[in-house]
Amino acid sequence: MKAAVLHAFDETLTAKEFVRYEEVTDPKIARPMDVIVRIGGAGVCRTDLHIVEGIWRSKVDVKLPYIMGHENAGWVEAVGPGVEGVKVGDSVICHPLVTSGHCLACRRGNDMHALDSSFPGINANGGYAQYLLTGQRALIKLPKSLTPKDVAPYTDAGLTAYRAAKKASRHLLPGEYAVVIGAGGLGHIGIQVLAALCAAEIIVVDRSADSLELARTCGAHHLVKAGESAVEAVLALTGGRGAEAVIDFVGEGDAIAKGLAMTANAGSYYIVGYGGKIDIPTIDMITTEKTIVGNLVGTYAELVELMALADRGLVNLHTREYRLSEANEALHDLHHGRIHGRAVLIP
Amino acid sequence: MKAAVLHAFDETLTAKEFVRYEEVTDPKIARPMDVIVRIGGAGVCRTDLHIVEGIWRSKVDVKLPYIMGHENAGWVEAVGPGVEGVKVGDSVICHPLVTSGHCLACRRGNDMHALDSSFPGINANGGYAQYLLTGQRALIKLPKSLTPKDVAPYTDAGLTAYRAAKKASRHLLPGEYAVVIGAGGLGHIGIQVLAALCAAEIIVVDRSADSLELARTCGAHHLVKAGESAVEAVLALTGGRGAEAVIDFVGEGDAIAKGLAMTANAGSYYIVGYGGKIDIPTIDMITTEKTIVGNLVGTYAELVELMALADRGLVNLHTREYRLSEANEALHDLHHGRIHGRAVLIP
Amino acid sequence: MKAAVLHAFDETLTAKEFVRYEEVTDPKIARPMDVIVRIGGAGVCRTDLHIVEGIWRSKVDVKLPYIMGHENAGWVEAVGPGVEGVKVGDSVICHPLVTSGHCLACRRGNDMHALDSSFPGINANGGYAQYLLTGQRALIKLPKSLTPKDVAPYTDAGLTAYRAAKKASRHLLPGEYAVVIGAGGLGHIGIQVLAALCAAEIIVVDRSADSLELARTCGAHHLVKAGESAVEAVLALTGGRGAEAVIDFVGEGDAIAKGLAMTANAGSYYIVGYGGKIDIPTIDMITTEKTIVGNLVGTYAELVELMALADRGLVNLHTREYRLSEANEALHDLHHGRIHGRAVLIP
Amino acid sequence: MKAAVLHAFDETLTAKEFVRYEEVTDPKIARPMDVIVRIGGAGVCRTDLHIVEGIWRSKVDVKLPYIMGHENAGWVEAVGPGVEGVKVGDSVICHPLVTSGHCLACRRGNDMHALDSSFPGINANGGYAQYLLTGQRALIKLPKSLTPKDVAPYTDAGLTAYRAAKKASRHLLPGEYAVVIGAGGLGHIGIQVLAALCAAEIIVVDRSADSLELARTCGAHHLVKAGESAVEAVLALTGGRGAEAVIDFVGEGDAIAKGLAMTANAGSYYIVGYGGKIDIPTIDMITTEKTIVGNLVGTYAELVELMALADRGLVNLHTREYRLSEANEALHDLHHGRIHGRAVLIP
Ligand SMILES: [Zn+2]
Ligand SMILES: [Zn+2]
Ligand SMILES: [Zn+2]
Ligand SMILES: [Zn+2]
Ligand SMILES: [Zn+2]
Ligand SMILES: [Zn+2]
Ligand SMILES: [Zn+2]
Ligand SMILES: [Zn+2]
Ligand SMILES: [Zn+2]
Ligand SMILES: [Zn+2]
Structure with a gap:
């Protein structure tokens, strides 16, 4: 698949190319609850600039090259054998954390503080790509009023x-x-x-x-x-x-x-x-x-609440669309304060 | 009356005498809700050391000489013409703030954030003395199980x-x-x-x-x-x-x-x-x-709650008693970490 | 002054005249915190019908004849010697309960559960009259955007x-x-x-x-x-x-x-x-x-909050105005479901 | 296995035998997250008497004969292929509800209000037996200080x-x-x-x-x-x-x-x-x-909290032990107020 890949940190954010648009291997279903999502849109976040700067190196164990993009929505492309509740073709928004649901934090509804989780786009490959590997517990089906590319930034920014x-x-x-x-x-x-x-x-x-x-x-x-x-x-x-x-x-x-x-x-x-x-x-x-x-990102249940607000038109995202191949342009526009609202990359 | 009076700041806390034990004018009832309390005990607080150091000068408008002591309990000595609910001779503990009860903070039960209040021992004469001027709304009657000198430090430290x-x-x-x-x-x-x-x-x-x-x-x-x-x-x-x-x-x-x-x-x-x-x-x-x-000191209602705990023996103050004339000794003992629990001055 | 006075209960609510419009003695300042309010409007409440029915006799000790009307607003007409914060001529809305502010419920902000209070219009003479005796702690000054007759029903219904x-x-x-x-x-x-x-x-x-x-x-x-x-x-x-x-x-x-x-x-x-x-x-x-x-009526602080909503136009009362002399008509219209919104009596 | 089986309702609770101690088929692992627990103890609950009376027929769809017993603890005997976190031999206490964890109630930590759940002993076979079919999400590992038969009634009564x-x-x-x-x-x-x-x-x-x-x-x-x-x-x-x-x-x-x-x-x-x-x-x-x-039974996280209290000795269950074959005696003793504390059946 095509992806915009981070190969090197840039502490001064002065490089022309932060990421390289290139062909990479497709993600694969490995565990029963895995889901592959075809990306409809991936939000571009100030955190991505901070990742490029290397600020997150001390917080998170990540090895380059990898794919940023933690604000994702799209359509279910493939599901693992244990997945219930979503099926191929469903339009979905992806909660940024993928959890097993077993730890006490999850059991209390605080899944953002899960002890065992992955965070695609932060500590695993993310959504600056055509396809994303995530898990069933991260997915919320979208109502008909909402389209993946229009809602992707809700997953973290929102x-x-x-x-x-x-x-x-x-x-x-x-x-x-x-x-x-x-x-x-x-x-x-x-x-x-x-x-x-x-x-x-x-x-x-x-x-x-x-x-x-x-x-x-x-x-x-x-x-x-x-x-x-x-x-x-x-x-x-x-x-x-x-x-x-x-x-x-x-x-x-x-x-x-x-x-x-x-x-x-x-x-x-x-x-x-x-x-x-x-x-x-x-x-x-x-x-x-x-x-x-x-303040950390919200819980899965809070993303459901936010989608309820969006579905009723009580919140509206102001987005500016870029093609995935224009990821560097989007990152620079964000860095230089030229985006009012939120940039979204569309594969 | 006798009082231990602060005449000068001492930023290094090295003076032998922080306060001077001397004769001063008695406080007088001036307004309808005023109450004079005969001090049974006055707690010695790290805040008093900070006042001596001058740390509080930028926070509170206070002119020397004045009398420290914001942790007071004793007996009602005199009451203003509008006072109900307490009478001469009652043993009482003094909430540190004296409020009128009219501002919105008071109306919501957050009297510690009252807009119009005085704070004897901080911005008015306090209880390192034989008598203290306070107000009706600051007073809680003590149950028989509790004696003023044993509970005075509850008012702020507690x-x-x-x-x-x-x-x-x-x-x-x-x-x-x-x-x-x-x-x-x-x-x-x-x-x-x-x-x-x-x-x-x-x-x-x-x-x-x-x-x-x-x-x-x-x-x-x-x-x-x-x-x-x-x-x-x-x-x-x-x-x-x-x-x-x-x-x-x-x-x-x-x-x-x-x-x-x-x-x-x-x-x-x-x-x-x-x-x-x-x-x-x-x-x-x-x-x-x-x-x-x-965290600021608690509300009046919280002092009532704390007295309920003390009355049942669920909290106990560890105090060490000094005569009011020994105020400097108490302050130095506190400063040098020689007090385990709380010092109380007794006139 | 003129007032609409209740002289007898009517369990079936079939009498033509529930109250009698007549001349009564003016209220007088008796205690330091008393305030006389000249009524601008008095809301007519389903509770007034229940009072006429006699439902409240077992809950509240009230002797006939007396004046109903617990939803009052107007202008300060006279103040007791201890009153601060409001002055003659101020336009005010009256919280229905008059409290001393000393009990623990008041100290915690739950003034509706005050142990020592009066409730004009329920257990004392109310606002179906030209003048009302209330107390300083019940009064909230109105912003310029709000007029007594338009806001009176906020005090209880609202x-x-x-x-x-x-x-x-x-x-x-x-x-x-x-x-x-x-x-x-x-x-x-x-x-x-x-x-x-x-x-x-x-x-x-x-x-x-x-x-x-x-x-x-x-x-x-x-x-x-x-x-x-x-x-x-x-x-x-x-x-x-x-x-x-x-x-x-x-x-x-x-x-x-x-x-x-x-x-x-x-x-x-x-x-x-x-x-x-x-x-x-x-x-x-x-x-x-x-x-x-x-659910009981709200606290003083909650009436302040409600006035903030009204001041910003976020809540609007739908009122229908009657002259005080038309109190019976208003009560019957309410009883027969002919009022959409709230009736207000204007002296 | 042996079990004490309910064959008929008894609205007057006058029968000598409410349940029959007999041989029944063993439960089997059917789904990936299933777990079989060897019962160490099963609490006897007033709800069991209400089930016998038939009170629950209108609330829950259950067909006789079936096995009561919703207060269970024991040892893991067998696990489904997807089970992580517990293994054969672990001593465990069983939260009474078995949920998938996917509905919004579970996601918010309110698993007792799960939309998709089973309740062994209420709407499925329970623990008046040698073995119980439950699920991974219902199990909490016991600390060494606690023994299954001593804690079983915590699951519901507690x-x-x-x-x-x-x-x-x-x-x-x-x-x-x-x-x-x-x-x-x-x-x-x-x-x-x-x-x-x-x-x-x-x-x-x-x-x-x-x-x-x-x-x-x-x-x-x-x-x-x-x-x-x-x-x-x-x-x-x-x-x-x-x-x-x-x-x-x-x-x-x-x-x-x-x-x-x-x-x-x-x-x-x-x-x-x-x-x-x-x-x-x-x-x-x-x-x-x-x-x-x-008030319904508590959540999984609340059972973890209760086990923390029990582990520290802050709560103690007063139990009276009966053999599983003595289930009727236990039920009658409960019915006639002869149990102070809680009866537990031990297979
Ligand atoms: Zn982000
Ligand atoms: Zn977790
Ligand atoms: Zn202090
Ligand atoms: Zn105040
Ligand atoms: Zn010293
Ligand atoms: Zn009313
Ligand atoms: Zn009160
Ligand atoms: Zn039970
Ligand atoms: Zn659920
Ligand atoms: Zn019996």
Whole structure:
């Protein structure tokens, strides 16, 4: 099959070609619950840039060359002998983790913390390709309203945004405020999820006027230009007390310190983006009683919930389509902030 | 009246006399809900050392000379014209914050986040004295089983430990683990509260053999000597995954990094002690999905709950009594780690 | 002042005059925190009909003649000497309970369960009058967007619906269903609150075509005619499993059994309306693991939340105005199902 | 193999022989995840009496003759070709439900509400036998401290009591009260779980002096003789307000009305036992804002939690052993209230 393969890290992200579009061996069914999915679309993620940079080498054991792409949807192409519930031809979206379902985390519904799992596109070959090897427990059948290439980025970008926004929505009350930092691929979904799940007023902070405009169409109530006066602007909008929830989809540079400063006493700062550091005196955590919440991608059940929102039109992904052979162009466009919404590779 | 008065900051904590025992003007009833309490005992707190050091100058507007002491209990000496519910002679414990009860935080039961409050001993004269000015809404009548001098440190040391341990107990399940870092004045109460409120196994980390022995009598199931191999020891006790809750009563030095390293994926690190910094890459928060929880002193209702535990003997304060005129000795003993439990000043 | 006074119970609700419009003594400030409100509007509630019927005699100690009206808003007319925070002329909405704020329920934010409170219009004179005696802790200042006569019914009809819908919204996930039984004065607000606070699909059951049409404009996604086949209709809409939340604003006749039958396994049936009986074998509760939730009016803080929704236009009360002298007409119109939304008396 | 087989219902429970001890065909592995367990012990449950009475005929499709026994533990005897994680010879306890793990309830950790499951002993052959057919997902390996015959009743009696007590422990605060109605096979475990998971004071109501004595050894703080004055006794113990949680392990006769009357305003009544009816006016649910909670057996993860408590000695089952051939004697002893704790059949 054709795939866009990563052969070398590039810490400065300056190479013209991050991946090489080439012919590779097809994946094969090896175990009873294996499923091969023909890719309809694969989302291009900032994590892919971080993988190219080599940031993930210390977290995950992966050997080059391998195929990135952890945001996948398509059609069932082949199933192992033990597979029930999906059949060849079904259109499906792929939860990023493939689990056996036996560990206590899975039994409690926290499959993202499974002890025994694979993560195609991170620690195994992913979906920058024509075909993907995954497993039955990762698959959700799509309703007729949804097409694989249009929903692929929900599996990680969407699902991570959903999980963080859902956590915030559990405590946000009418009259309270949520700040979203970064209205990009994840952020523009997070805004829509907040608008669907609670009645807090939503303030979006971004440095790009285009992203702020996208935020407005996604349901933001107040727009704030990122920069020196962003904290003051948020405090002014919130009666001086800050927002009860701040969801930081940037997670690097001054976003972190500013995000914490925008958080109200007794409020929560949700960290989703990464690359930077949290650096705060313990006395400031104590006197303000703030909470800092790390956020991983959501569970299988949460992807079902997100598909229910998408099916009803309550969230919409803004995607820009590239051919699989144009993977490098998509990665560079993302790196240089030229994508408002989410890039998808189509084989 | 007699009081132990702070006249000057001492950033190095090397002075022989931090406070001066002297005659000062008695406090007076000024407003309808004011209450004067004759002090039965006033707890000596690490926060008092931090006040002497001047750490709190940037957080709180306080002018010297003033009287420290925010952990108070005693007997009602005089009441304002609007006071109901307590009368002269009642033995009472004083919630550290005096609020009007009108702001939305108070209306929701979060009186520690009241917008309009005073905090005797922090931003007003406190209980290192014979008499204290407080307000009706701060007072809880003591059951007969409890004596002011024995319970005074519950108001802050106990109540802060209670709140953090209660938060942890809400998610700790049988088969899970709680780590307590620091078995001192707060920690030894936190251990007892955990043992009363949940069935997690309790691991206590401290560098002092005496404190570890105190921890054992408080209900700790496993004792770990603080130091280089403490993280490994906790991982070994928890099947390699760390503890679902870590409560850090130290909050400075290497306790913070080690505390975060002892926290299981999807677990929570509760920060109570202060003086140091939290410093962690955002990627580590994301991939582990940990939560960092700041902790302030508890609410009025939580002090009622803590008194119910004390009344039934489910928590016991280990106190060491000093005369009010010996305040400097108590402060130095605390500073040099010579107190296992909690010092109390008795006028 | 003028008031519409209840002089006698009428168990069959057949009298032409339930209340008599007449001159009565003005209320007076007696205690420091008392406030007199000049009524801008007083909601007419099904509870008022139940009071006339005498249903409440066994629950509440009230002596005739007295003035009904527990849903009040207006302008501050006079304040006691201890009142802060509101001043003469302020436009205010009145939380129905007047509390001292000292009991443990109040301290925990559950002021509706206050041990020491009065409930004007239920156990004291209410707002079917020109002036109302209430207390400072009951008052919320109105934003400029809201006028007393337009918001009065929020204090009970709105607030009770808000509380029940908020409880349901805490567990309703995308892809799940909420049934609202009865789209009247409370129900039409409950629908709007659900739509604002969660993304469940909302099914409304009512016997009146007009009420169903009102439900649609309030945000209902599916409309079901009450009657024999209503349970089957709900099961068909929910894939055979029933709704995860059923909010019953009727609470009498066959609504109760049908409401329980519409509730999914592991789901919750919220009972708000009253007059009938819950009658269910314990085995059915066990095998389905359903929960039955009683619902009282909401807290002061919840009324603040509801006003935030109203201020932003996320909930709208459908009111029909009557002069205070037309109170009997309003009560009869309500009794005979001629009001879609809520009647308000204007002095 | 030998088994005690049910051949006929007996609505009056007057027959001498409810089941017949006889030779039957051995169970066989049919599907990849099947497991055969050699029974070490099978708990005898009030539900078995209700099955004999025929109460369950309308709930569950079961054809006579069949083998009861849904509380099983033993040793793995044979495994299907797809089984991982357990091997022949392992000592195991059997969660009562056998699920595939694929439905959304399982994915969320609520396996007791699985759409596709079997329930050996209820709708399939159970453990009143030498061997039991179950599935991999139902099995938990026992720690060395625990022996199958001593833990078998945990699977249902223990797990149901655990789940109800755990739900209550999530909201019970120090200073609050829990009432346990019925200190029998389930109740005596429920008491121990409450004592382990929270610090509420525990009041036990039972009509048997022996059961009350067992309750005391299990951790009850107050004992109340069931009967006319039981409600008054509970109100007297709780300052007149009732208990914040009432767990009713009887669920028939006057226990239900009395249990609801013992429940404090804003409190919860947990119904576990069955046979009777809940019958309460909706107005009483509204004015008191009580909640009625149905309780099914717990999840797989909850059985893991309960085993952690048992392993640490925090709960202890009081069992009385019978040979499998004495099944009728055990059933009659249970029926006539002669068992304090739990009967276990040993093949
Ligand atoms: Zn991604
Ligand atoms: Zn797993
Ligand atoms: Zn202190
Ligand atoms: Zn306040
Ligand atoms: Zn010193
Ligand atoms: Zn009303
Ligand atoms: Zn109160
Ligand atoms: Zn059973
Ligand atoms: Zn299932
Ligand atoms: Zn018998």
